[in-house]
Amino acid sequence: MNVKEKIELILKHIRTAEEREEVEGAITVLRESRYHESGSFDIGEILREKVSRKIASIFQEVIASDEYRKDSATSEIFFSELEKSVRAMRPLSITLAVEPDEKTIERASSWVTREVGKDIYLVFKRDGRVLGGAELVFAGRYRDFSLAWRLETFFWARKEDVRSMIHPS
């Protein structure tokens, strides 16, 4: 697995803004640890207290080989590229009516990675007024696909029908 494949693997696990921040945090922690603790570089030990278990396991899976423990130049290139790729990821803001659960996050992220691109992470926001569906903000553009908007559109499109129901002849 070369560096690119490893980076893609890590990016693949970055679904949300929080996970992205964790990855960035992990990169920072690992870089600092590498410089201070030369010779002994236990990723699992370092990350266990700093990032989530999930992120820690990803990094352990990708950079478990000794070359990243001893060869600082190689590890620097890797972290540098990884950081660059993480920072290059584009956010997709999704406002929901409810707090997204893991299943929802996974399903949405999979769809975005598959249909839009692998360099996108989701920024979930909550607003009960949307009722359902989502309000999307991407690359500076906004679009309302919420249930509230659909409901309003539906009512306005059938306003006369609604009125005829209000004023039955």
Added chain:
Amino acid sequence: MTFDFLNSPLGFFIASSIVIFILFLSFRFLSRRLFFPGQRIGAPEVPPAGGGEIIRKAEEEALRITEDSHKQASEILQHATALNDRVEKELTHALEERIRTETARLSELTQRLVGQFESSFSETKIDLAGEIQKMSSVYAGKVREDVDKILHELEDEAKKNRDAVIRSLEEIRVETQQEIASYIEIRKNYSSELQKMYASIVQESRGGIDGFLRKLDEEIQSRDKTLADLFRELTSAAEKEVAEYKASRFQRVDDAIFRIVMFVSREVLGKTLSPEDHQELIIRALEDAKREGFFTVENKK
């Protein structure tokens, strides 16, 4: 001498005629001053204001003057005739009295002459009585001739005076008739002028009144039209405002009901959605976004 003349019948007649003539002239002067105050005799006659009333009064006054003139003329004629008769009677009486006086005087003279002749010529044998009688007859005839001559002269004089009076009266009558004709002519002129003035005034007034009424009608119609237009505009505007207000209120009520329906729908929908429903709606939102090119444009960049 003057008193004797006035006491004589002829003097009385002449004096009476003069007095009547002076009275007539005074009456004429006064009548002109009365009917045409302020108008100089001979000045052009201009119809005064209120000419109709004046004409009517002038006509009545002229008729009254005519009747008075005729009456006075008749009285004068009667008086003249009576005066003539009286003069004739008094002349006859005077002549008879004079004849008697003269006869008596002649008889006395004759007796005195007879006495003188008797005393002077008593001795003669002339038939003086016959002579005297003869002379008396001759003298009486002469006297009678003189008296007749005087009577004829007096009669001629009276006749002349009577003719003069009659002529004067005739002249007065003619002049009065001329005055009356003049009055009538003036009345006609006044009447004609008044008719013209009246017609002109009536025509002008009618024209003015007609024009005024026409203008008034036009003004009223214009004002009516303006008011009707204004009323129509106001009514239309008011109706429009009422309709708009009603529509606005209905719209607001409808909107309120509409929003209530939406609100209820949202509340009901929001509370009845399951987590799976939310997932489906999120995926559907992403699919719709992709279908509308929400992501595509950015990818091309």
